[in-house]
Amino acid sequence: MRESQVYDLLRGYDFKITPYVSFKMDEVPKIDFFPIVVKLESDKVVHKSDFGAVKLNINSYDELAVAKKGITANVLAKGIVLDSDDRFIAAQMLSGIELYVGMVDDAVFGKTIVFGKGGIELELYKDVCSIDIYADEEEIKRAINLTTISKIFHGFRGFEYSIEMAVDLIRAVQKLSLNNPNIIELDFNPVILTKDGLIIVDARIKKGEARAEKLGSLRKNRHHFFTNERVALIGASSDSMKVGYAVARNSLDFEGELFFVNAKGGELFGHTLYKNITDIEGDIDTAVIMIPSGFVVDTIKELVQKNIKNVIIISAGFKESGDFESENIIASLSQQYNFNVIGPNCLGYLESFKKLNLTFGIGGLQSGGLALLSQSGAVLSALMDKAYDAGIGFSHLVSCGNMVDLDFAQMIDMLNREESCRYISIYVEGIINGKEFLRAIRESQKKIYIFKTGKSVQSQKAAFSHTGNLSGNYAMFKGLAESVGAKMEENIEALLFNPFNESKNILVVTNAGGPATILTDYIVDQGGMLYTLSDEEREKLDSVLPSNWSKNNPIDIIGDAMADRYAKTLDIVSTFKEVDLVYLLITPQCMTDTLNIVKLCERAGAQKIYPILLGGHEMEEAQRYLRGKKIPFFKTLQSATSFL
């Protein structure tokens, strides 16, 4: 679309457009709004700037005539001869802060608005946010406030612009886009911020066929996944090197009924091994499948006869190995017979409050309020290990695998109906249906934490090769997820620690000033809050510490501190009501009795105490002790702060 056509279209909406006039090659327009910018309007030239077809700072009719000649010559030099179809547009130049608003039809998220700093800074600083085309005012504001430029709406340098001006602009773009589905790209840059509002100074619109909005595996009357009374293990095995053995062993504590199936028959852990699914009497709620991929489709067909509601396919060898066909069949069956599928190619599923562990991961996990969904079995496995060490408990674990049916959106919906789940953490590599994903987060009653890979082009390639999923644009994913209320994590361990560390008023107690300074940098860098000591609190510490203690947080109790000095310090610190996290930073000095110091962490109290043990061999005894007590600890300053 030519620029003046774009402006004609915009006129029907709540946009403010700079004064302009469109005129023919040989016409002299009447202009009462110098200085102006003069631009060629021609279908022959798309990238006007690159062709020298834009002239700025024109102050008079004489300069306008020169500019027209210059543009004509510039495009001629590129081989383009203008004719009577071609026009010029002269628009008033405005001074002010340059903003940007655009709209794209994204492969993952569909139509999405991008807003932020415009002008050349758009590409230099990429200070933009992403906003769903269906976002409401609250989401729009939340997104805008993720940009640095949004400071101008909050008193920066005395500016008194209202954020409502930006909201109105975005609302108008939403309306324009929804009314004109054939607009597939839109670019207003710059939009000038003036006292009279946001004024569009340059606009491009591209029309075409919009992507179909995906519906994903949306289905009415889906069974609630967490209705599991009668569970079958297909491929339970007495061969201790097989997955079917590990899962069977982990499943034994289940409070409902278990049925083991193996064509060889026999017995395992006191349970009959049924040779055929049909040998089991009555219906089956849930089946976990751990047999070679070639037999999976037929097995599912048999399960359909048992009115199956949920299937977990641990077996690998599907999409990730090039077999898309079997996955398509499984997807159709699940639609047709209304059963849920997790997987294939996954590590399994765990629901701790029913003691239903259908994973082949380690046992002995604690129950807790966190549901963890992971698109990678190996990552889930590493996180389970870490959680085990740190004594963090789960309500649900889902290894999502290839997500032939249930995807994150449906899992979030279901988890919202589970009382035992208080937080949801998700490891994401790629999603298919962005709109549906946003909808689920938006409606979630539980706080959602997300770590997503694919920041770099290279890792997008890596993810593609290994799950066959789209990884999408990381910045857009992050921006949209945050605008609908999720918390995006920069470090994967934060998926475990962050739900339990929401408010962070942090205090550091240490015997070494140097590492404490580094730790302070890391804490601040991660957005942590360092608690400020009151005079009264300082006096209390004065009474038990040597005179050269740091007098500040970090509380440096000096290198010769033994356990008793740590104990006295922690006694006082425990009375600091607003502190909720204490780092006990210990370095090996000549006589430091680390073991006795870390024993102090066992004291019950409202504050979490996380020991950080710098140094190698000298620390091993203390580490063993902490591991035995399931007290989380850290060995580097960086890992200690990575979840903040």
Place this chain on the structure above:
Amino acid sequence: MRESQVYDLLRGYDFKITPYVSFKMDEVPKIDFFPIVVKLESDKVVHKSDFGAVKLNINSYDELAVAKKGITANVLAKGIVLDSDDRFIAAQMLSGIELYVGMVDDAVFGKTIVFGKGGIELELYKDVCSIDIYADEEEIKRAINLTTISKIFHGFRGFEYSIEMAVDLIRAVQKLSLNNPNIIELDFNPVILTKDGLIIVDARIKKGEARAEKLGSLRKNRHHFFTNERVALIGASSDSMKVGYAVARNSLDFEGELFFVNAKGGELFGHTLYKNITDIEGDIDTAVIMIPSGFVVDTIKELVQKNIKNVIIISAGFKESGDFESENIIASLSQQYNFNVIGPNCLGYLESFKKLNLTFGIGGLQSGGLALLSQSGAVLSALMDKAYDAGIGFSHLVSCGNMVDLDFAQMIDMLNREESCRYISIYVEGIINGKEFLRAIRESQKKIYIFKTGKSVQSQKAAFSHTGNLSGNYAMFKGLAESVGAKMEENIEALLFNPFNESKNILVVTNAGGPATILTDYIVDQGGMLYTLSDEEREKLDSVLPSNWSKNNPIDIIGDAMADRYAKTLDIVSTFKEVDLVYLLITPQCMTDTLNIVKLCERAGAQKIYPILLGGHEMEEAQRYLRGKKIPFFKTLQSATSFL
């Protein structure tokens, strides 16, 4: 200075200034350069914008009259009545990219130029670099290219601006500042980038008394520190709980002469314990002092009688405990009698090629090409531990302590004369004499790596409380250090690993796609380069790997990989000439034989192989093996990439 006075001053230098006219309250100036900006010129109003004393976009004499009235009313509303002394200035408004140049007289670095993106973006995006007032053209360019806005000098969006324009501007500011020592602050914002050059549109200059340029502990004819033939240990002790014992034990391998001194007399490790320093026959080159702080000054006076050249004061209890006086006396003595001092309040000193270990840290360190200077004993100690685990060797270790005499600059100078030292890594909390520090780096023949604390205000406070040193502005420190050729590290372990990993063409071999995607993100984030497989290399791998391997770097050899598949892969990878670093990313899968896999790391080859072992208990055996072989390994993806 009033703006028109500033312009008068600038006229003597190579600056371009926007057309302007300065006129009295009741005067109507002749203006042939509309549009203009009108500003009040009055000593009564410093912050013009805040007082509504600036009016933009004035296009005619009529608008000018309105603007003058408006400004008068605005300042009156703030209680300021203008009189005949006050003037207005009208300057032509120019459109273009807004840049910034400023100069400050910094407490640490003295006069320093700041250059970058101007306009409101200056404060929003802080896209600026720092340039020493004495920087040459190469340094200036290096600094400019650290900014994002410098892209406009390198073809960004077809801009054809030359970086020389910016260099000329900075040169002119250098000249102006050097010729006018009483200029202590300068602020040109914006400077508009036009085809005709960089044009100053708004300028402020503040005059006052400049800080004296510090000379630090500069001294001619300083002894070379590394001349150590006869070394005395003052406070050598047979009490194994004392520092004097640990240092004496560590010193025993020294190839020169050792003298142990202890008032109690006796014998230690076969050496006589001299009761007095004077009992030692002949001169002493170097003494390490490990006695209570109250006796240190007198001891030094005795050492002066022995023509002492170098003193290492391990003893604490000086500045850090409030005793500034003793430090001043020691500093004077060192000037007067021309001896070097390291410390006080430090961990000691190590020179590996002479087997001179005067630290109370762990023994058994390897020799190597890296000299490490640290302003914190605890940090040095943690790094020594890490280096021990990773088999990284040192040429010199210096625990700098309170730096009463030798500071980083002198140490760098001296290390440059030491053949055994190839790289210098420095842990910095704060420095006093910035200019001297920059001079030393600028002249250094050895590559310098720096980690500095004090990014956050909070950590600056922490550092202050513990070393009493200025921490300074982190961004300025980083910018200046980089402009003179140092490499600033974001992670402290990089001080150990980075010197040995200069060129990084990285390959990942793994049995788990998920973690590999995260690792890829981290690598790219840290500036690492992922190697791209050629078709030929891909075919080679095809011949030994299962068909569903990733076909890309990261090379995912699939979860069921045993050691033999890793071996075949590494055999092929070892022929990839351009790869210099291989991450072997291992996750515990059902049957992974981690121990046999990590044994593959022992193969000699041009490529470094770093194993990353995700997962807990299952990995312990392999970890023990690697530790025994002194092969560095990592347990998290983040730590594995932190040094890139």
